[in-house]
Amino acid sequence: xxxxxQSVATVxxxxxxxxxxxxxxxxxxxVVGPLLYMAAxxxxxxxxxxxxxxxxxxxxxxxxxxxxxxASYTAISQSLSIQRIFEHSFDQLVISPTPIPAFLCGQMLAxxxxxxxxxxxxxxxxxxxxxxxxxxxxxxxxxxxxxxAFAAFGALAALLARTHSDVTRVSSFTIMPMTFLCNxxxxxxxxxxxxKTLVRILPLTHxxxxxxxxxxxxxxxxxxxxxxxxxxxxxxxxxxxxxEKKQNL
Numbered sequence: 497x498x499x500x501x502q503s504v505a506t507v508x509x510x511x512x513x514x515x516x517x518x519x520x521x522x523x524x525x526x527v528v529g530p531l532l533y534m535a536a537x538x539x540x541x542x543x544x545x546x547x548x549x550x551x552x553x554x555x556x557x558x559x560x561x562x563x564x565x566x567a568s569y570t571a572i573s574q575s576l577s578i579q580r581i582f583e584h585s586f587d588q589l590v591i592s593p594t595p596i597p598a599f600l601c602g603q604m605l606a607x608x609x610x611x612x613x614x615x616x617x618x619x620x621x622x623x624x625x626x627x628x629x630x631x632x633x634x635x636x637x638x639x640x641x642x643x644x645a646f647a648a649f650g651a652l653a654a655l656l657a658r659t660h661s662d663v664t665r666v667s668s669f670t671i672m673p674m675t676f677l678c679n680x681x682x683x684x685x686x687x688x689x690x691x692k693t694l695v696r697i698l699p700l701t702h703x704x705x706x707x708x709x710x711x712x713x714x715x716x717x718x719x720x721x722x723x724x725x726x727x728x729x730x731x732x733x734x735x736x737x738x739x740e741k742k743q744n745l
Contacts, residue, residue: 607647
């Protein structure tokens with residue numbers, strides 16, 4: 497257990513050093529997209545309501561879910577794919593005493609923390625837009641679970657990719673559709689019935705729903721938290737299996 501925790505701490509330290517030297521670019525990448533969404537949609541729809549509330553109150557929790565998803569996925573998938581495909585540093589990792597599960601857990605936690613950082617920035621930037629939200633510890637728990645799930649998904653995508661471009665393609669076919677369909681910019685009630693069943697099982701739907709419930713002063717559904725945790729565990733186990741089985745990473 498001691499070696500496991502030390503390995504996780506080593507990965508976190510590596511990511512901290514990376515963040516320290518690139519915090520400006522990381523910060524800009526985390527806020528530009530969400531700011532444009534809030535400006536274009538928040539100003540565009542103005543005071544129009546959704547479910548009896550101003551649209552900006554409906555929008556901001558979803559933007560937070562999107563921010564933690566994108567920041568966590570990108571932070572891990574991009575760096576791991578570069579290390580594996582271009583730097584060829586995974587061979588040393590495999591033969592090192594670092595336990596593979598510890599390495600992956602460290603990557604997950606680092607990605608989730610990057611997502612929390614982006615989410616905290618968006619929370620501050622949402623104030624001038626007039627968003628009214630209840631912020632509780634559960635709010636940050638949901639963002640953390642969402643970050644863990646998508647950081648693990650990013651690790652899995654990086655391990656399966658044959659080229660660096662494959663990571664971007666995975667994002668185009670998974671992250672992008674979830675961005676627009678998963679209870680983000682409009683309620684699920686407006687999604688066609690044929691699509692709604694699929695959308696309901698996707699992780700971002702549960703992150704958006706849980707964050708919106710908390711923001712409205714309600715308790716998040718336990719099912720939403722459990723599903724996010726299960727996604728994080730499933731992606732972690734899948735990534736661990738890929739690393740254990742592949743002879744040439």
